[in-house]
Amino acid sequence: MDFIKEPMAIENRSMELIAPYLEGLHLDERETKLYSRLIHASGDVGYAPITRVHPEAIDRAIEALKAGAHIYTDVEMVRTGINKKKLASFGGEVHCLVADPEVAVRAKEEGITRSMVAMRQFGKALDGSIVAIGNAPTALFEVLRLVREEGIRPACIVGIPVGFVGAAESKAALASHGIVPYITVEGTKGGSPIAAAAINALMYLIDNTRP
Amino acid sequence: MDFIKEPMAIENRSMELIAPYLEGLHLDERETKLYSRLIHASGDVGYAPITRVHPEAIDRAIEALKAGAHIYTDVEMVRTGINKKKLASFGGEVHCLVADPEVAVRAKEEGITRSMVAMRQFGKALDGSIVAIGNAPTALFEVLRLVREEGIRPACIVGIPVGFVGAAESKAALASHGIVPYITVEGTKGGSPIAAAAINALMYLIDNTRP
Numbered sequence: 001m002d003f004i005k006e007p008m009a010i011e012n013r014s015m016e017l018i019a020p021y022l023e024g025l026h027l028d029e030r031e032t033k034l035y036s037r038l039i040h041a042s043g044d045v046g047y048a049p050i051t052r053v054h055p056e057a058i059d060r061a062i063e064a065l066k067a068g069a070h071i072y073t074d075v076e077m078v079r080t081g082i083n084k085k086k087l088a089s090f091g092g093e094v095h096c097l098v099a100d101p102e103v104a105v106r107a108k109e110e111g112i113t114r115s116m117v118a119m120r121q122f123g124k125a126l127d128g129s130i131v132a133i134g135n136a137p138t139a140l141f142e143v144l145r146l147v148r149e150e151g152i153r154p155a156c157i158v159g160i161p162v163g164f165v166g167a168a169e170s171k172a173a174l175a176s177h178g179i180v181p182y183i184t185v186e187g188t189k190g191g192s193p194i195a196a197a198a199i200n201a202l203m204y205l206i207d208n209t210r211p
Numbered sequence: 212m213d214f215i216k217e218p219m220a221i222e223n224r225s226m227e228l229i230a231p232y233l234e235g236l237h238l239d240e241r242e243t244k245l246y247s248r249l250i251h252a253s254g255d256v257g258y259a260p261i262t263r264v265h266p267e268a269i270d271r272a273i274e275a276l277k278a279g280a281h282i283y284t285d286v287e288m289v290r291t292g293i294n295k296k297k298l299a300s301f302g303g304e305v306h307c308l309v310a311d312p313e314v315a316v317r318a319k320e321e322g323i324t325r326s327m328v329a330m331r332q333f334g335k336a337l338d339g340s341i342v343a344i345g346n347a348p349t350a351l352f353e354v355l356r357l358v359r360e361e362g363i364r365p366a367c368i369v370g371i372p373v374g375f376v377g378a379a380e381s382k383a384a385l386a387s388h389g390i391v392p393y394i395t396v397e398g399t400k401g402g403s404p405i406a407a408a409a410i411n412a413l414m415y416l417i418d419n420t421r422p
Contacts, residue, residue, distance in 0.1 A: 003377045005323040005349055010376045017375040043373035043399035044255070077404065080291040112216040138216055162254035162404075164228040165221045166214045188254035193288065193373075193402050 041197035064155035074115035074139035081196025134195030137166030162190035252408035275366035285350035292407025345406030348377030373401035
């Protein structure tokens with residue numbers, strides 16, 4: 001069987017094939033790279049017209065990452081998908097509390113999701129950080145509550161939860177809350193590889209290299 | 212903000228919202244649950260018409276899982292997404308060699324992807340197992356080569372790699388190779404949460420409970 005087997009050749013060819021779907025969206029070079037990675041991760045060109053990037057999101061996220069900002073996520077799959085070697089090269093780490101036994105106990109007691117409790121638990125640690133939500137709308141709603149009611153200020157929120165219950169609503173709330181720069185997607189689509197791809201794209205924009 | 216916060220309520224409501232998109236596909240009860248989980252994981256009802264399940268795939272996979280079959284995957288994100296507590300209750304484990312240093316060395320030497328080398332490395336261990344490919348078309352092509360040329364016989368191949376270079380082709384090759392029962396998706400869409408969702412759906416079909 002004849003097929004492309006060399007990793008960088010696969011990636012470069014993917015980006016070429018994605019390019020035509022971004023025409024007409026008036027993206028600059030950095031946005032083009034970011035959008036391309038979301039489409040690459042999902043295999044879905046339908047992400048082109050529904051991706052939403054706040055005008056300050058890329059600058060703020062890059063600034064924070066370069067300064068060693070940590071990443072806080074709702075689920076382990078996002079942590080797994082993030083290039084942690086690259087992140088460590090800037091001094092950052094990924095944190096996820098969804099599997100924490102104490103979080104599980106509290107979630108059961110309150111009858112809410114573990115990732116929602118996990119975000120509340122992070123609290124003040126989210127100041128200046130990058131938040132990456134790839135699964136739970138409840139986690140994104142909780143982050144927005146922390147921003148609005150408790151004055152928490154992440155540098156950037158990558159909010160790409162997935163599904164039919166609350167995902168579209170939580171992402172619309174992110175896009176309209178007016179406080180923290182964000183990267184999101186309209187509607188029900190999303191997921192952990194998409195959120196991780198956004199984070200990786202931001203890191204690769206810094207120095208255009210990958211370990 | 213008013214939104215559903217209770218995990219089982221979220222899941223049940225999701226399944227209700229997905230149901231209308233499966234009408235007219237003539238699915239039985241088990242297929243309905245499997246398709247619903249793929250759509251749930253992607254937030255994309257576009258998976259309904261493109262999902263392909265070999266008529267023996269569910270029976271064979273369930274039989275194997277009940278007998279303690281192991282799962283072999285191409286990437287860590289699939290391993291992360293699989294309910295490993297549930298799998299362990301049947302005696303199974305998930306294996307992934309993509310981060311293995313020896314695999315990395317060999318991949319670099321040969322100029323091919325690490326997940327392709329990893330599949331080759333598994334070799335005979337794949338007999339009677341469930342293969343779960345959620346990222347790399349090259350890994351799926353290699354599994355099909357092992358099946359055709361080396362007589363390797365997994366019980367079922369869940370082949371849902373993603374992207375624009377080889378993904379559609381590798382999945383079409385899976386659907387037409389005529390030897391091992393499979394679960395796949397047509398076209399470029401796919402990814403690790405979709406592959407993990409298929410595996411989890413198969414496990415939940417066995418006794419309808421989740422730890």
